[in-house]
Amino acid sequence: MRLLHLSDVHAGKSLGRVSRNEDVSYALSQVIDFCKESRPDLVLVAGDLFDKANPDNEAKEVVFDFFLRLRSLNIPSVVIAGNHDSYEFMKSIGKLLKVINVHVFHKPDLENGVFEFGELKVACLPYPSERVITGAGSESKLSYALAVEKAIKYLYKKVEDARFKVLLSHLFIAGSKFTRTEREASISQYYAIEPTSIPEGFDYVALGHVHRYQRLERVPSPAYYTGSLFQLDFSEAGSDKFFNFVELKEDSPPHVEAIKLSLKNPLHEVEIDQRDYLKSLEEIKKLQGYLKVRIRVSDKTRLNFVMERVREVLGDKLIKMELLESSQQRKREENEKSETLNILELYKSYFKENYRKEVPEEVLKTLTELYNLVHNGE
Known part of the structure; x- marks a missing residue:
């Protein structure tokens, strides 16, 4: 059984005035090219398909085109909602996407949270918002982390008889290395799920939410965050981006291959000195992608002229400029x-x-x- 695991697509993301849909489309096109060559049996999308609850039309077009291209390759996919996705919006597109063999799990639903695909069962836990996972009944007295742990173990019971068992979820696991692009509240200790909350019996755990690629060593089952598909903002400048190609074999650990993505518009943070800024500009204008420029200020009387010259030379590449006074x-x-x-x-x-x-x-x-x-x- 061959699976492709990706997450945190964030279609509709913008950086300042610049839409990043071009970067999303470029990343997803590489996923399609890989699928043409390697033919996974199933694609797993671990949440945050969109960046906003109400995505723009271009973002929707990019995403729907990706799934249509998967369908042309006869490759089905399973999608769960992330914390950036709207439960209601994901529900509204679910029936439509099912026509092209895209199966959307828009909200935590323990009774209907399993996707069956031949000898594989996928336990699906979309982003468990506090309101949904603890509810208003007796379970509301449980802590958030304990409620999520109970939900995962309940889902495991529903899939444990399958030859292959996968958990697909959008969670923050305690101890994972995050960037500064996740919503701060959602990666606080209150929302941290202990690694041991995930049972040992899963063949693979496909996670979304954290934007840095990593394997979680303390989780009893093989568990991975694949991270975002492109550099979301300048805190991710210089970081590589990946998705996973996973081969499940009975009675042996999964073979997991991290597939590196090339970037349409890599992000760069650069620092220049006002005293020799022209020389620095000649070098940084050659960089591909978008720039955040910090200027070390030495003469305030000429600063406006310098800033204007920086904007003129860098043009649309310049997203943000900061001043560093002595x-x-x-x-x-x-x-x-x-x-x-x-x-x-x-x-x-x-x-x-x-x-x-x-x-x-x-x-x-x-x-x-x-x-x-x-x-x-x-």
Whole structure:
């Protein structure tokens, strides 16, 4: 059984004044090209098909065209709603999409949340909003995380007799590495689901919601976030994007291949100095994609002229411009230094309390070097 797992399409996403539907279409076209070559049996879409509850017409056209192209290849798909998707909108398109072999699970429904496909059963849990998953009855007294855990285990019972068992869900699993593009409230500790909430018996767990590709090592079953299909904003600048091609075999772990996507408009964050900005502009204007430019200010009297020149040279590539004055730079450096010192002081206290002696200098030196490596992304 061969599956293709993708998530967080976010059709209808914009960045400032710029629509990202071109990036969505480019990513989905690569998925179609891969399907032509590798012929998966089923495509799984793990939520956030759209970026907004009421997507624009162009976003809908991009998504519907993708599913029509899958249908022309005779490849069915299963789609669940994410936290960006509207339950009602997903319900409204569900019957229409079913005609082209796209099966939409718009809302958590434990009694009707299983998709059967030959020897495969897919337990489908769309984004479980607090209102829906805890309800207004006796279950409302449960914590959110416990209610979600009970829902997953209930669905597992409904699929455990199948030869192949997959969980398709849109959740935040505690310990996963997220970006800054997820809605902050939805990745708080209140909404964090413990990895052990997912039973061991699933052959594969296809997750959406977190925008960074990763395998979750602490989940008892093989579990993956494939992340967003393109760089959603500048906090994802420099990050690669993927979907998974999964082959399920009886009595052996799944073979999972991460398929890297090329980017139509990669995002770049660059910092230039006002004193030699023209030289910097000559280099960065060659970059493909969109730009966020930070200008280190040295002469405010010429700043308007410099900013206008930056806009003129970069044109539509420029999405955002920020000014870094000397006081801001000093403050940022002081904050970074303070953060480092706080970590060191905490470790000193921890070490002294546990070992009844001061931290050796070589340990402090190594800790400082490690912090700087992590902080600078090296």
